[in-house]
Amino acid sequence: MAATYELAGADPVSVVLAWLQEHPRAAEALGGLGRVSGISEAPWPHLRVTHGPGGDMRTLTWATEAEVTLEVYGDPGGWPGQAELRRLILVCAAAATELPDALHTPGQPVISGVRPSGTLLWSPLVDGQPRWLLGLLVTLHP
Secondary structure, rough: HHHHHHHOOOOOHHHHHHHHHHOOOHHHHOOOOOOOOOOOOOOOEEEEEEEEEEOOOOOOOEEEEEEEEEEEEEOOOOOOOOOHHHHHHHHHHHOOOOOHHHHOOOOOOOOEEEEEEEEEEOOOOOOOOOOOEEEEOOOOOO
8 A cells, every 4th residue: 555655756747847858859959958847938939748637547556657748839929830849849759758768866756668648739829829739658656
């Protein structure tokens, strides 16, 4: 039962967010550091990392598969275009898939897998600001 309570503290978003904030390929694609966070904010383009709606919590013990959502936003004026933003989100997703091979940080969840959930969605905001969404399934344990 103790593993079930430990799992409650195993947050996949914080691990993926920290990884992508420091990833050189993600920074290069987005135009520099400081463009990955947990909120939609300038400078643009910007990657938001947040909890997703899906996943498989299994028995709330080991090797659960939580969904993390990547959202890449363009400038409210409409740039960069749809194709470039799609490229950016896929570069960031590819960078996230490298996480299982990284050195484990004590006290952080163990990430043993990162894969797309199958959903890549063009979803501009109501004001026209361009946005792509992509779900990642993150297999982890405390």
